[in-house]
Amino acid sequence: MNKVFKNADEAIHDIGNGSIIMLGGFGLCGIPENCIAALVKKEVKELTCISNNAGVDDFGIGLLLKKKQLKKMIASYVGENAEFERQLLTGELEVELIPQGTLATRCMASGYGMPAIFTPAGVGTEVAEGKESRVFNGKEYLMEYAFESDFALVKAWKGDTAGNLIYKETARNFNPLMAMAGKITIAEVEELVEAGQLNPNEIHTPGIYVHRIFKGSVYEKRIEQRTIRQVAN
């Protein structure tokens, strides 16, 4: 079976209006830039996006927001995006905020075939409202359901034609977790090689989780907070 697609447009061809999609990345680090650009171009609407952040005004998921392509955003932190805040306050955009660890682990649970997890995050806060809880060893935990999406869009550093993926540095973040949680997982990579050319010891995401793979044509890799230190005298 061929998993390799020519480009982002072809890889996302069947993402339609109203799809639930996951997008890997933390801030602007490790985001599927080429898939996002293709979604903007395709003008699909009413999307539900599950991603840790919502990008910035003119990059990442911010590009989809600007074109009003989102119906709902599920994220843990959405600061740094004025358009997002505007759509949230006017009620144009539905938003669900969930703790970062809960978000990550709900994706993981999906890929591990577990329907729910128990976590102490959010106990006693508004996050706990309406949720089942249970006490283990004297401590209260919330039951949170596993996440599944129609499409998971992830970004890796290297991938092979079998769909195996290797991530770079902190660009790993949510990518391997979301890769496990898509009914269809689409991976874009900086370097695409033939099966057999990656060292099996170094694979982060086994190809069984990846349905489509393509080499991204361009990576801007924008830095959100460029911080440097001065050379010591």
Place this chain on the structure above:
Amino acid sequence: MLDKNQIAQRIAKELKDGYYVNLGIGIPTLVANYIPDGITVTLQSENGLLGMGPFPLAGEEDPDLINAGKQTITTLPGSAFFDSAMSFGMIRAGKVDLTVLGAMEVSENGDIASWKIPGKMVKGMGGAMDLVASAKNIIVAMMHTNPKGESKLLKKCNLPLTGIKCVKKIVSNLAVIEVTENGFRLLERAPGVTVEEIQNKTEGNLIIEGEIPEMNL
């Protein structure tokens, strides 16, 4: 009264050799600048890194290498990368020895509010709820009062909570305070700050026992 750097400097004195530490955004990040000589502390960044190093030199920024505040950083020898589920796994499992984070309000029973001002600011909780629900030891770095001069150390938090009964210690611009079963216990006062001033600016129950020493930075 302490400035932000001095708050960080005082918190750094709580670090012990071998600690794994998670530093939040803002004042907590500055703690990394004051790690005492002779001890080894490993910094965890919840986006997926242990062994965080200083900011890079100009020209050496790497867009794939950032901290939880989205700032460009570096790694130190012995560092490791992992995914976000493992990152919060080690936090939930109590492997991280100390968490330092900011707050808008703390109550006398250790509740913390830090993520939302209804109708005004909605940025999200990020990893703060996971951290405060699981960390063994939580120190809050904060200003004692808000810009209007109102106490941020309260009987009960007014803002939506991040976590309950979790804060162990507070280092503010005025004082070092321990959160006990009976309320805020004053441990140290900032240079030049009187016990009376701290009392006046603390709405929650403040326990003052014996002579309160001045902080030693």
